[in-house]
Amino acid sequence: IEQKNSILYMLNYCEFVSVGIRFGDLDEQLMFNTFGSMLKTNYEFSQKIIELKQREKITHFEHVTELYDRWYGK
Numbered sequence: 266i267e268q269k270n271s272i273l274y275m276l277n278y279c280e281f282v283s284v285g286i287r288f289g290d291l292d293e294q295l296m297f298n299t300f301g302s303m304l305k306t307n308y309e310f311s312q313k314i315i316e317l318k319q320r321e322k323i324t325h326f327e328h329v330t331e332l333y334d335r336w337y338g339k
Contacts, residue, residue: 283328308333
């Protein structure tokens with residue numbers, strides 16, 4: 266349970282930052298340079314969890330998914 270909560274915490278943080286980038290509150294190039302590798306690593310590590318959550322509700326982690334696809338392709 267503790268590990269699951271840690272993964273969800275990181276995904277929620279990535280989602281929060283992704284929302285900031287998507288709506289222009291955070292500079293995308295700066296965030297790509299500082300946050301890009303963290304987003305990539307966390308997204309790829311947690312991809313199965315993201316897919317399971319999106320089956321429950323399609324909007325789960327929608328911003329981090331969109332940003333990952335834009336930065337790293339599908």
